[in-house]
Amino acid sequence: MTYIMSLFLFGLVLGLVAVASNPSPYFAALGLVVVAGLGCGILVGHGGHFLSLILFLIYLGGMLVVFAYSAALAAEPYPESWGSRRVMAYIFVYVVGVAMVSGLFWGGWYETSWVPVDELGELSVLRGDSGGVALMYAGGGGMLVIGAWVLLLTLFVVLELTRGLSRGALRAV
C-alpha cells in the first residue's frame, strides 16, 4: 500500500510539472487528467472513497473532458511540448524546486507519517467520509444551496462574458 501511495504521489507531482511546463493546452490537459486520476487514488488511500468517486466522475469525466474538447476546437497543428528545449528548461526548474522543498521535509515527522499507511497491508481502505457526506447534507444544507446558486451564477457569468460573437467582449481583442 505504501508503494502504491508513494507511486501515486510521485505521479501527481510529475503531472503538475507537466501541466505547468506545457505551453500547449492539449498536453497540459493530459497532465491534468493524470493529476486528477492519481489524486483520486490518493483520496481513496486516505479514506475518502465517495469524494474520490465524485471527483473522478464529475471533474475528470465531465469538466475536464469538456475542456479537452474545447481545446481541440481551437486546434493547433504543431503543438510544442516536451521535445523542445524551452519546455525542458521549465521542467528542470520545477523538478529542482520540488526537490528542494521536499528536502526540507525529509525525515522527521514526514517519515513517521507513512507508518499508518503500512498497517493496511492489502489493498483495503477505511471509509472515512460517509459521516461527513451525511453531515454536509444535514447541517450544511444551506451552504449546499448557496453552492448550487453560485454554480448557476457561474453559468450566467460565462454566458455573459462570451456572448455576442464578433460584437462581444472576447472577439474584439
Added chain:
Amino acid sequence: MNPIVSCTLLITLGLGTTITFASSHWFLAWMGLEINTLAILPLMAQYHHPRATEATLKYFLTQATAASTLLFATTTNAWLNGQWDIQHMTHPLPITLFTIALALKIGLAPPTIWLPEVLQGLDLITGLIMSTWQKLAPFALLLQIYPANSTLLIMLGLTSTLIGGWGGLNQTQLRKILAYSSIAHLGWMILVLQFSPALTLLTLFMYIIMTFSTFLVFHLNNATNINTLATTWAKTPALTALTPLLLLSLGGLPPLSGFMPKWLILQELAKQDLALTATLAALTALLSLYFYLRLSYALALTMFPNNPTGTPPWRLQSPQIVYPLALSITATLTLLPLTPTITALMTP
C-alpha cells in the same frame, strides 16, 4: 447588458459580502469572496472593449491567486489548529499566509500591481463598485485575524502609502490616480489594524464616503483625465467649486473630514511608541497630497485656455440621480467636528 442579468449580478455581489460578513468558518468566508469575484466579472466586461476585457482578465487572475492562497492558508490552519474557526487561530504560519492573501485581494503594496491597470480599464461606476464594495469583505476578515503578524502589517502599510503616493505622481488619467489613492488609503488602514481595529473600520468608512463622492463627481462630468477636468467649470460650476475641497479631504487636510482618520491613526501610533512609523506615514501622505493638489489646480485654480468667443455649454438638467452625491459630499466636508462622537461610537 440585460437588466435582469445586471440585477442578478448586483444582488449576488451583495450575497457574497453578506456571506463573508456572517461567517465564522474560513471555508464559508472563502466562498463569499469567490462569489464576489465571479459576480463582478461580467460587470467589468460589460462594455465589450478590449481594454475592459484585459482589465477583467487581470482582475480574475489576481483574485483567483489570492483566493487559492487563502484556501491553502485555510487548510494549513485546519491541519495545524484542528479547527476552522476564524477567531481561534494560534499558529503564525497560516496567519501570515492569510494576511498576504488578503493583501493581494484588496490591493496593498507590494502585491498591488494589478490595481491601477484594472481600474483604468473600467468605467467609473464599475470602478466605484470595485474600489468600495469589494474592499468590505476582505477587511471583515482582516479585522478578525488575531494575533496579527506585526512586522508584516506595518511593512505592508508603509509600502502601500509610499507606493500610493509615489506612483500617483506621474499620472494624468483620473482612474489611475484614484487607484493609487486607494492604495495609499489601504496602507493607512492596515497600519493601525493591529493596534486599533476600530480605527481601521473608521478609515475604511471615511475612505468609502470620500471615494464615492470623487467617483460620482467624475462620472457626472464624464471626466477621465485631467484635461477634461479643466473644462468642468463651465458644466457644473458649483460642483467644480466643491471638488477641490473633496480632493483635499482625500488628502487628509483639516478642517475636512479626511483629516479625522489620519489624525486618529497618528495619535494611536504615537501612543504605541512608533514615532518613526508615524513620521514615515505622514511624510508619504504628502506625496498623495501633491497629486490631489494638482487635480484641484486643474479644476478650480486655473482657467483652461480658450478663445474669447468660446461659450460655455447649455447647463441642462442632468438625468443622473445626484442625491447620493450631495449626501456624500456633505459627509466628506463636514464630519470632522463629530470626531469625539464617532470615536465614542467606534470603540466599544
